[in-house]
Amino acid sequence: MTTPTLTEPSTRTVVAQRVTDALEPKNWLLVITLAVGWHAAGWSGVAWGVVAGIFSGVLPILWIKWGERRKLWGDRHIRRRQDRLLVIPGIMVSVGSGIAVMVAFDAPRELLALVAAMMAALAAFLLVTTVWKISFHTAVPAGAVAVASLAFGWWALVAVPLVAIIGWSRxxxxxxxxxxxxxGAAAGAGIAAAVFMWLR
Structure with missing residues (x-):
């Protein structure tokens, strides 16, 4: 067995990085918007889920990559807390624009409640990030699982171990x-569940 060197990451680190990359927030957002869209209004809801996913997942990652290319911050995981204070407002602009479009064109209420929950979580996390680096990598999946359990039933909680695995990777x-x-997990789940239940 070879001993990992300083330049060679251990198997444990490699696995953790793969988990972090594969189960990053964007992927959870795309899945939950499509799922809730389907639950709310069938195929027309899926179309709205695509719209919600673009504003909450796709445009934010493009914003992050834009800043990364210009060296405004590091990689897409935004490791420095101070950098997140620049990134989060940009994401909020995208999510807020999505909410405006969804309200204007009468999107399904349940899906609108989901995106509003995202905005509420972003606002809360922006405040926390001024002093502390809370985990978005656990917040988003925990929020997605909480919303899924409210929309689809308790069986959605089988995804909870994935949140724990992501936490381990971080x-x-x-x-x-x-x-x-x-x-991150507690706040993400709590805010998402409360706002979703209130607005749905």
Whole structure:
């Protein structure tokens, strides 16, 4: 067995990075918007889910990549807390624009409630980020699972272990502390569930 060198990441680190990349927030957002869209209005709801996914997942990642190319911040995971104070407002502009489009063209209420929950979480996390680097990587999937359990039933909670695995990956990569991982999951689930239930 070869011992990992300083320039060669361990198998554990490689797996953690793959988990982080494969289960990043954007992917959860695209899945939950399509799923809730289908639940709300069938195929027309799926079309609205695509719209919601573009404003909440696709445009934000394009914004992040734009800043990355110009070296305004690091990679798409935005590791520095200070950089997140620039990134989050841009994402909020995209999500807010999506809400405006959805309201203007009478999108399904349940899907609108989901996107509004995203905006509420972003606003709360922006405030927290001024002093602390809370985990978006656990917040988004935890919020998605919470919304899915309300929309589809308790069986959606089978996805909870995925949130734990993501948290593990963030710890292995030294991207967050344990408290930041747990707080992200708790706040993400709590805000998403409360706003979704209130507005749906």
């Amino acid at each position: 710890l292995v990569l030294s991207a967050h502390t344990f408290a930041q991982v747990v707080a």
